[in-house]
Amino acid sequence: MSLQIPRPIDPSLHPLVTGNYRIATPAIEELYELVTRCLRYRIMGALIYGPSRIGKTRAIEYVRLLLARNHPRMTSYHARCEHKPRHAEGPFFANLLEAVGDQDPNAGSNPAKRLRLALRIREAAARAGSGTVLLFGDEAQRYNDNEYEWLRDVHDALDRQQIKLFTFLVGQQELLAQKTAMQLAGKTQIVARLMVEELAFYGIRNAKDVATCLSGYDETAYPERSEWSFTRFYVPQAFDAGYRLVNDADALWDAFETAHHKASLPGTLEIPMESFARAVEILLKDSELRDCPGYCPEPALWAHAVRHSGYVQSRHAIGRVLVAAAL
Template sequence: MNAGAHPLQTHEALFITEQMSRALHLCLDRVTARRSAVLFEGASRVGKSRCSEYVTGQLKDTLPEVFTTRHIARHRDPGKRQSALKELCASEHVLPEARGVDYLQHLLAYIEGQVTGRPAPQCVLVIDQIQRWLQNDFHVLADLYDYLESSGIQLTVIGFGQANAISERLSAFRVLEHDQLVARFFSEIIEFKGCENVGQLTAILQACDAGSEYPVGSGISYTAFFAPAAFAAGFRLAPLADWFWKAFATRVKGKYVDNLPMQHVREAILDLLLLIAPHDSVLFEIDERMIQEAVYCSGIAMFCNATDAL
């Protein structure tokens, strides 16, 4: 079997963490209540982008009557009022072919076409990396909100972004007394964290043991894929959660204490399975030193050192 195409290797593995479940529950509630916005802020690599993908997919499945779309905000230079609207059109693959088209009206027509005939027209815009948007982009978003509202369409914005940057945007709007923007888009900001405790880490490891599958349709869990003989003899990752947590706890610092970045958790799990694979047998016994090495190889200490100064 090709380990290079394994979801843990390709970053396609999706662990439904406690934070993701909480975020989805909140988003479903806010969309159903037809709120204007909810923002999730957190440190780098804790899983915000994966959560934005998960929330988008679940909203589409759970609320098919609502038009839901996901957009990744791009870095932009200041002073380009139309850029956010053009970016949204490009994201939906509906850029106008003619020159001089009003992007606001063009996007409005597109959204109206998606919700025509629905009993309570609503558009949910999930924006990942929302901290990249500048002040003027939020004014443009407010224009979109107002025009949709005048057409009887509710816009709900769900944003995911970096904590410090979102706070800076909010502070700037308060200084400028842009109260309407604050009330509409920044009135609910919720902290998003990574893996917070041993219990959550145990659930992630358990997913590798029993709640995962590769190749698709094989019934083979992630753990069993890399160590089939040891797995058949009873080896599992979940009982190793305490050792994993201890190894991470000695290397994380600052904002990542009790807030493990999910990218490094996934990489540590993969590194451990790769270390185990050559020694796979029914007699295999795990050594805590292997877990220490796997967590070290994930690069978590270097990452924390680099980000601690930011």
């Protein structure tokens, strides 16, 4: 029985249990390529838009981890743009100060907050040894014109101090409409600084995408540089006998497709990363008890994992929100 096989770490500390891991999807790989292209060509701003709950926040976290590994001298921040009843300067700068790690983001006047934000970023850039800083604004469709102007002011203030701030605005489809509205209103200075490039973000769209993601579980080791891939950690006997999750790409896609049609969900199937990851986690945890040489999950177990992944429930919830918004 695989539970009796010694593991290199306490199973309760594994990233699959803690949730502290990220798997690349084709859309995340495109986002990373966009970021590196902007850095290479000195394009200071881009917007990334896509449906709600499709995996954009996870994508930001993955890209930041990759940047930290491949470009350790660059500093990156993840600011979660808050919903605010009124768009005031104080809360805007307090939100950014919190993102850059300020100890007391709400303290001081608005001019003091502006100065402190530039100071914190400058200090971090000096520690890292590079004048390149990246800011990911999550749910950026919540910004209004004034907040985009203030963000442009931050760019200008840092530029005067020889620090290049690259801004990646990530949010829902409204972002694209905001860009169009600014272009029509002649606010080209904001578009030219913050919204030059565009990327439509998407979920997992077909069995090939599923295979790309499942390969991540088969190939990612924890502890790092050990022989214990995520898949092997849970089904070591099956893994050592040749089983790989990627072999089941079609089975997992079929299970999601069946659930999608059975629930009469509108549109074509596009799996959010959150639902996908939960389905794989359920499958691996349930397979641990069944592990043996030659083990291969039954299609019914994939169907069970998809049923409990939250995919159908989250799609129904989004549908209800859209209906309510339309009323």
